[in-house]
Structure formats: C-alpha cells, structure tokens
Amino acid sequence: MSYKRKDLLGTIDLSTDEILYFLDAAKEFKNLNLQDIKKIDYLRGKTTINAFYENSTRTRTSFEIAAKRLGADTINFSSSNSSVNKGETLIDTMNNMAAMKSDIIVLRHPSSGAAKLASKHTDASIVNAGDGMNEHPSQALLDLFTLREFGKSLDSNTTVAIVGDIARSRVARSDAWAMNTLGMNVKIFAPTMMMPKNAEVFNAHICKNMEEACEGSDVIIMLRIQLERGDGDVSFPSSREYSKFFGLNKKRIALANKNAIVLHPGPINRGVELNSDVADGEHSVILNQVESGVAMRMAILNTLIKNRG
Amino acid sequence: MKIAIQNGTIVNNNEKFKANVLIEGDRIVKITSDEIEADVKIDASGKFIMPGLIDMHVHFRDPGYEYKDDIISGSQAAVAGGVTTCLCMANTNPVNDNASITREMIRKARECGLIDLMPIAAISKGLGGKELVEMGDLIEAGAVAFSDDGLPVSSSSVMRAALEYSKMFGSFCISHSEDCSLCRQGVMHEGKVSAILGLKGMAREKEEIAVSRDMLLAKLTNAHIHIAHVSSEYSLKIIEMGRKEGINITCEVTPHHFSFSDDDILQNAYDANFKMSPPLREISDIKAIREALKSGLVDVIATDHAPHHNDEKIVEFDRAPFGIIGLQTLVPLTLKLVKEGVISLERMVELTSANAAKMLNLKDKGRIAEGMLADIAVIDPDIEYIYDEKINRSKSINSPLFGKNLKGAAVVTIKSGKIVYKFGE
Ligand SMILES: [Zn+2]
Numbered sequence: 001m002s003y004k005r006k007d008l009l010g011t012i013d014l015s016t017d018e019i020l021y022f023l024d025a026a027k028e029f030k031n032l033n034l035q036d037i038k039k040i041d042y043l044r045g046k047t048t049i050n051a052f053y054e055n056s057t058r059t060r061t062s063f064e065i066a067a068k069r070l071g072a073d074t075i076n077f078s079s080s081n082s083s084v085n086k087g088e089t090l091i092d093t094m095n096n097m098a099a100m101k102s103d104i105i106v107l108r109h110p111s112s113g114a115a116k117l118a119s120k121h122t123d124a125s126i127v128n129a130g131d132g133m134n135e136h137p138s139q140a141l142l143d144l145f146t147l148r149e150f151g152k153s154l155d156s157n158t159t160v161a162i163v164g165d166i167a168r169s170r171v172a173r174s175d176a177w178a179m180n181t182l183g184m185n186v187k188i189f190a191p192t193m194m195m196p197k198n199a200e201v202f203n204a205h206i207c208k209n210m211e212e213a214c215e216g217s218d219v220i221i222m223l224r225i226q227l228e229r230g231d232g233d234v235s236f237p238s239s240r241e242y243s244k245f246f247g248l249n250k251k252r253i254a255l256a257n258k259n260a261i262v263l264h265p266g267p268i269n270r271g272v273e274l275n276s277d278v279a280d281g282e283h284s285v286i287l288n289q290v291e292s293g294v295a296m297r298m299a300i301l302n303t304l305i306k307n308r309g
Numbered sequence: 310m311k312i313a314i315q316n317g318t319i320v321n322n323n324e325k326f327k328a329n330v331l332i333e334g335d336r337i338v339k340i341t342s343d344e345i346e347a348d349v350k351i352d353a354s355g356k357f358i359m360p361g362l363i364d365m366h367v368h369f370r371d372p373g374y375e376y377k378d379d380i381i382s383g384s385q386a387a388v389a390g391g392v393t394t395c396l397c398m399a400n401t402n403p404v405n406d407n408a409s410i411t412r413e414m415i416r417k418a419r420e421c422g423l424i425d426l427m428p429i430a431a432i433s434k435g436l437g438g439k440e441l442v443e444m445g446d447l448i449e450a451g452a453v454a455f456s457d458d459g460l461p462v463s464s465s466s467v468m469r470a471a472l473e474y475s476k477m478f479g480s481f482c483i484s485h486s487e488d489c490s491l492c493r494q495g496v497m498h499e500g501k502v503s504a505i506l507g508l509k510g511m512a513r514e515k516e517e518i519a520v521s522r523d524m525l526l527a528k529l530t531n532a533h534i535h536i537a538h539v540s541s542e543y544s545l546k547i548i549e550m551g552r553k554e555g556i557n558i559t560c561e562v563t564p565h566h567f568s569f570s571d572d573d574i575l576q577n578a579y580d581a582n583f584k585m586s587p588p589l590r591e592i593s594d595i596k597a598i599r600e601a602l603k604s605g606l607v608d609v610i611a612t613d614h615a616p617h618h619n620d621e622k623i624v625e626f627d628r629a630p631f632g633i634i635g636l637q638t639l640v641p642l643t644l645k646l647v648k649e650g651v652i653s654l655e656r657m658v659e660l661t662s663a664n665a666a667k668m669l670n671l672k673d674k675g676r677i678a679e680g681m682l683a684d685i686a687v688i689d690p691d692i693e694y695i696y697d698e699k700i701n702r703s704k705s706i707n708s709p710l711f712g713k714n715l716k717g718a719a720v721v722t723i724k725s726g727k728i729v730y731k732f733g734e
Contacts, residue, residue: 089624111625112507113579133507173507196504231494
C-alpha cells in the first residue's frame, strides 16, 4: 500500500488503498507530534511554498507547521501582495515558483480546477489545499483519520451526515468521494438553495430535515456557512432562520447514535450552524481534527517528497 | 478564365447527381455530363460539389481584438472550411452599431477577397440594451440582420421595438437567448457534471425563458426572430410549438452543441476549450438537437466561431472566456452526422447553405446550378488529417479538436469563380 503520484489534487480518484495509506502514515506523525521534540529531518533541504490565493489562516498554518516539523524551508505567498494583481497567470506564477527550485507547492485558490491546471503545467508537486468549490483532499483525509481515531469503522457500518452548504463546499465533495470509495453510508442535508442540482452524484441519502440527518448517524460533519454571498445567488434570509432549521444543537444531536461525533472544518459560526453547547460539548472532536490536521499534512508532504525521488 | 470541376457528385438540398461543372467569370455557366474544356481542371472523383457554405454566426474580432482573429485571418479560416459567406456579429470594439463600421468591415473583406462578409449590426447602441441602432442606415450600409449577440437584450420593450423596426426594413433580429437574471455567474451547464466538478452551473431554463420571451415578441410583432445557437431540448420544443402556431421563428445550432456534452469537461479535467455559451449540455439535449436536425426543425448549422487567444484559454476554467473557433471543423463535424445516418447529404446542404441563402434572400447562393454565383466547396468525405498549426488558419487555437484526428474537409474552395483555397497548399 502506498501512494506513487506526483501531486495530491483530490479524493475523487483515490483508491481505498491510497486513502488507507495516508491514514496509516499520518498515525506515525501524530505520535511524533506528541513527543517533546516534534521535529524530524525528513524534508531537510527541501522547500515548500504555501501559495494562498484565498485567505485561510487555519489551513495555511497547519501546512506551515507540518512542513517545519519535517525540517523543510517553507515560504508563504499570499495573493493580496502578489503578482496576481499585476495580471500574472496562475501557470506563470507556478512556473516561477518551480524555477526557484521549490519541491512542493501547497495551493489554495478560488477557482475550481486550479490545482489540476497548476499540476499539468509545472514540475513541482502540487497539494490542493482547496480549489474553488471543488476539493479539499487533506481535509477529507484528516476527517477520516479523526473518525478512525474515535473508533468509527471506515466501511458500511458507519453512517455520516454532511450538513450545510453542500453546493459550494469543497470539504463536502472531498469527504463524499472518499467515503463513497470506502463504502460508508453518507447522508447529506442542506437548505434547497445550498444543495446542488443533481445531488445524486454524491451517492448519498438526501435528508428532508435536520432530524432525519441526525437520526442514526455516527458522525455529523457540519459545514461552515457564509450567509452573505457576492456571487449573484439569492442570499439566505437570516442566520436566525438558519440556526433554527439547519443548525446543530444538543436536542438534535440526541437523535444520533450513541458516541456520535461532530466534526467541522472551521472556523465555526457559533450560534449559526453550530450551537456552543455542541461545539464545546462531549460529542465535538473539532480540536482533535485540528491536531490531526498537522499530522495528516506531514504525511502528505513527506509522501510527495519521497515520490520525487 | 474557365474552371472545370469534373467527376464529382453535385449535392443540392433536394438532389444529388454526378456531373461536371463549368465556371466562367464569377458564375456557374454549365452543368453537364459531357467532357468540358477549361483552363483549370479540378478532379473531384469521390468528392462532393456543394454550394459554398454560409455561416450565419461568426466573430472575427475586427475591429478591436485583432490579436484573436481579424477579417483577413477569419476569411482564411472560412475558406479553409469551405465557407464562402460569413455573417459577423457586432460585439467588436467599437461595436458595430453604426454604418461606418459596417462599411469598413465590408470594405476590408472585399479587399481581402476571399469571402462575402455580411455584417450583423447590433440591436442596441453600444450593446447597451437601451437605445435602438439606426437600422435603416445600417441596412443601407450592408448590414443584413441585428443582434446583441453575447449580451442578451434584457428589456422586452427594447426587443419588441427592435423586431418591429427591423421588420420595416425587411430584416430580422437574432436572439442570443439568455435570461441573465438566472446567470449566477455560471460557467457551465448546471447538472451532474457541474455538481461533481464544483463549477457554477447555468440552468437550461436560462435559455428556455429567453427563447420563450423572444418567440412571444415575434408573435406580438409578426416579425421574424432567429434563435442563435440553440442548446437545450426544451428550447427546441418551444420553437416547434411556435412554428406550429405560425410564428415566424427560425433557429440555428452549432456543431459543438451536437458533438460534445458536459461530460467532456469531466473527461478533460477543466479544459477551458470546452467552455462556451450556451454551455455544452447533456446527452439528452444532444439527442434532441440531432433529432431536430433530422426532422427539419433546425434551419441552419452555424459555427459561432469565437476565437480567443491561447493565453486567455489556458487559465482557471471560471476565468476563461466563453467560446471556441469552429470554421474549420464545421465540415468534418457535420459530415460525421451524415456518416452516422442522422442527416442526408442533401439535408447537410440545406443546413449549411440553402436555408441561410433563403433566409437572407440571397438568390444566387446556396445552390449548384447554372447561372448561380460560383461559390463552391469541393468536399472530400474520406480525407484524414490532424487539425494542427499547418491546417489552422485562425489566429487562435481554442478548439477542443485542436491536435486531434479529423475526417472530411473542403479540399477546394471557390469564391465567385476564383479558387481561394486548396487543401495542403
Ligand atoms: Zn451568442
């Protein structure tokens, strides 16, 4: 079991073996992160660049810590002060970074497909850290890692509910593709305007309300909601309304299976998609996700470096 | 000078027969089974002699965006595709909304001398959707129809007035049917594939709503509306209904809409050469379009030749402009329909020249017959080649077929009695 490719672009075409390989690899790094001295020199002399065309302190920091713990030199590049504003194309920017002999480019970009485009046109290894509404594979892998850590089997014995803005969520896509491959039971739920047309592609049961989403679930993944959207879509009436019909609270989680866990890719809108009684409650594994995120990203960076030979 | 085309099969919209064609000056002077003497002889054995194709929908980007294509490179691409008459859309810079631009476009094309360029003028000044252009003046200058293609006319009142006024001059309006209030920044067809790829979708209904509106306005005004690039099954149903009711509505489809589906975007990993507006739809829509090509509901095949520079297309899918080039892939893609038994050769001629000639009232085009203008495409249905830099005449290469193997092409193109293109030369 291993992963042999140049890039990590998404989970849609990952095999079960490839997924499990990353989960195993991350386990070793998680142990390392629990040591006093958290550094190892697997990536000494290597350079990774975090190219973030979209703000995300959380994901960027996670990748940065991961690279540094592996001994890599890591550079952050963000679009607000970058050449993007001067009209340079994504391919040009990627090629410039590759020309500076960077080994891995961690790319966050507002356009779906940007990571694929970058990978096709550069020699550097690309890690997709979120492209538009498409995929966020490291998040899905760390979600699965967290599930496993809390005793959930990654097969048809586990039922996962994904709730929130399914249409625009790259986390939902990456989670759903990987869970499909593993044969897990997936349920999805969203207010209709946040559900894509032809949602059957997710191969998931589409729920009619929060109660149905929670009932019988072992895992509930709540997505971050952005109520105001500048993309021409009709915005949601209010956060009050959202919380009332689509938010997760203690009463609803009581419908889920015993030992159910709640995940969220962060940052949370408290009182909107997640009530504080859940976010800080016994079912929440959100901080564990964050912790495991570093280990998973170490596993990804280390694997891609090994594949570069 | 006399040119003879020998041993080929003449194809018209209602007939197909073997004969020799004699051209003298700019006319077809004789069609005969006898040997003919001529200065130049073209052997058309195994080939079809069709009327020069009339493409009712092209963008030559001239004036304003000549780096994508200009009237010269556009004309060259046209004749290399067997096309001898092109209707150019008005979304140039400046916009073709006044007679001097129209005249200049025609002048430049005449000077180049490869095709007849017939400008489609804008409906509204500056494509602003508010004030009508001087339609009478534009018609006098040589414009043949009106369209704000690319930017739909959102006001029903403006569209109504455009239909009423263009009718006064014996002309018509072409609808780029899109209800933009339903756009939501969509970049592809809204369906399974957009759900998988996480790209913003455009619902079919965005087109169907606009087709319905413009058809109803044609009913109101008794004017002729031509629907450009129909892409959805239900649009065709609406048009069929209107026809039955006696509304003066015609329509065109593009080769890309009957050849590709949104699934190609999935298979080709966000390649922006599959990005066009209206977007590639689903297999069910392709089937409906093919059915409508067969049944006679579709009047015209037009390319919507829309060149964009490579630099503009090798970018993130949502940032790329809409549109692909099409003049040189029109013949192979349409012949494929013939080979697949969807349409006959005669119907191909009807769709690619005869109907457009009729619609535009071009009495000496669209038919291979004595006395007609010698606009001729000699088409080899079996020739195989790679559509690459050597073949391409456009300045742009934004085609999903670029670099691919194609079968069938115009091997000799004659415009007004002059050989303007020979394959491989
Ligand atoms: Zn158009």
